[in-house]
Amino acid sequence: MKLHLVSLGCAKNLIDSEIMLGCLVDAGWALTDNPSEAEIIIVNTCSFIEAAVNESIDTILELAKFKTSGFCRHLVITGCLPERFREEIVRSLPEVDIFLGTGAFDRIVQAVKGSPGLSKCFLPNPDLLPMQHRDAHRVRISSHMAYIKIAEGCGKHCTYCIIPKLRGKYRSRNHEDIIAEARCLVLSGVKELIIVAQDTTSYGNDLNKSVDLSGLLESISDISKDVWVRLLYGHPESIDESVIKTIAKHDNICSYFDIPIQHVSSSVLKRMGRKYTRDDLYRLFEKIRKTAPDCVLRTTAIVGFPGETDEEFQQLFDFVEDICFDHFGVFIYSDSEDLLSHRLSSHVPKNTAKKRHDWLMSRQADISLKNNQKYIGRVLRVLMEEKPKNNLFIGRTCFQAPEVDGITYINSNQLQLGRFVDIKITDAFEYDLAGKTV
Numbered sequence: 457m458k459l460h461l462v463s464l465g466c467a468k469n470l471i472d473s474e475i476m477l478g479c480l481v482d483a484g485w486a487l488t489d490n491p492s493e494a495e496i497i498i499v500n501t502c503s504f505i506e507a508a509v510n511e512s513i514d515t516i517l518e519l520a521k522f523k524t525s526g527f528c529r530h531l532v533i534t535g536c537l538p539e540r541f542r543e544e545i546v547r548s549l550p551e552v553d554i555f556l557g558t559g560a561f562d563r564i565v566q567a568v569k570g571s572p573g574l575s576k577c578f579l580p581n582p583d584l585l586p587m588q589h590r591d592a593h594r595v596r597i598s599s600h601m602a603y604i605k606i607a608e609g610c611g612k613h614c615t616y617c618i619i620p621k622l623r624g625k626y627r628s629r630n631h632e633d634i635i636a637e638a639r640c641l642v643l644s645g646v647k648e649l650i651i652v653a654q655d656t657t658s659y660g661n662d663l664n665k666s667v668d669l670s671g672l673l674e675s676i677s678d679i680s681k682d683v684w685v686r687l688l689y690g691h692p693e694s695i696d697e698s699v700i701k702t703i704a705k706h707d708n709i710c711s712y713f714d715i716p717i718q719h720v721s722s723s724v725l726k727r728m729g730r731k732y733t734r735d736d737l738y739r740l741f742e743k744i745r746k747t748a749p750d751c752v753l754r755t756t757a758i759v760g761f762p763g764e765t766d767e768e769f770q771q772l773f774d775f776v777e778d779i780c781f782d783h784f785g786v787f788i789y790s791d792s793e794d795l796l797s798h799r800l801s802s803h804v805p806k807n808t809a810k811k812r813h814d815w816l817m818s819r820q821a822d823i824s825l826k827n828n829q830k831y832i833g834r835v836l837r838v839l840m841e842e843k844p845k846n847n848l849f850i851g852r853t854c855f856q857a858p859e860v861d862g863i864t865y866i867n868s869n870q871l872q873l874g875r876f877v878d879i880k881i882t883d884a885f886e887y888d889l890a891g892k893t894v
């Protein structure tokens with residue numbers, strides 16, 4: 457009984473996929489990377505923005521072909537696409553046998569068995585989905601790096617974001633369960649633990665006062681000083697000084713601050729429903745750089761948000777020039793009728809938004825190159841990840857997060873994947889680095 461799963465979207469969705477695969481393997485299914493030989497095909501979808509919705513639908517239609525050309529007898533769609541579009545998506549995708557929403561990942565075995573108890577589109581309230589158990593079997597895609605989800609859902613309600621509707625209210629995971637999982641992952645040989653949630657810096661606010669994020673980070677960092685701990689998806693409203701100090705204090709916690717700002721103009725932030733100002737952001741990044749001088753800053757911003765004027769955009773542009781982020785991603789606002797922001801006036805024409813996106817990205821390319829050039833001649837610890845061809849390895853430094861940041865190239869034939877190696881940096885590019893073994 458062979459099964460093929462495609463996981464789309466974010467790291468949180470990937471963890472859900474890995475846990476579903478664990479349940480299916482425990483139920484006796486074998487996994488295959490080749491969809492043509494699979495009896496069951498699962499697509500764990502994303503619907504965060506329009507591009508993600510299109511990618512999910514294209515992937516489903518592509519894989520549905522194996523119901524005629526392959527062995528596939530059951531196509532199962534899970535996650536954010538059915539959760540967002542509900543009966544509408546059921547009508548538009550007759551190829552699909554069953555849809556599971558974000559509150560039903562724990563029903564995956566029933567779904568692939570085609571158990572009668574499940575309706576074709578099963579969408580229980582995501583708030584009721586049991587939190588991940590410490591011993592949950594995960595079939596992980598990487599042996600040396602692992603994401604750890606510390607909370608579900610989101611308690612903030614940014615006007616352009618559908619996630620609270622898809623993933624429910626903010627629920628922190630049990631502190632002990634997270635530590636136990638981290639310990640297991642380290643024992644299994646993982647060299648990098650990446651802490652994720654929709655908003656990691658709100659961790660513990662819904663639990664009793666003794667549990668907070670800095671305490672959690674300390675406990676995870678103490679498991680092994682030879683393992684990197686990286687925190688992603690911080691929020692400017694909820695990151696507090698204790699977290700900044702904890703990251704600065706521990707050598708094995710990457711001095712890497714991922715804090716999406718989305719914009720800096722106070723009038724745009726107000727329309728986005730984000731409760732901070734440009735001055736708050738200046739103070740925050742100044743405090744981080746003062747507390748952790750060797751820190752690396754990552755952020756993202758949205759351009760073309762309804763009503764965004766040239767002046768408001770210029771404020772964002774000037775801020776990016778002032779702060780000089782190490783990593784900076786720009787998204788063009790993605791409109792949809794089910795978003796609060798859809799009702800705002802003065803939507804920005806797509807070509808204007810695209811121009812603003814390109815201006816910012818070209819400015820950031822210069823900033824990123826200049827930031828990378830400071831590493832030339834330095835010896836950095838690099839986690840070896842791939843060997844794409846003879847005499848070439850690819851790895852990441854502690855300031856290069858997977859999937860979103862640049863990588864480091866090393867010409868060698870002698871290195872081992874999943875190991876840290878000291879590399880002398882010889883070249884710097886806009887986003888990537890190159891080096892040699894010392």
Ligand code: SF4
Nearest residue numbers: 610612614617619654
């Ligand atoms: S904090 Fe993030 S996940 Fe939550 S509503 Fe805002 S953008 Fe969405």
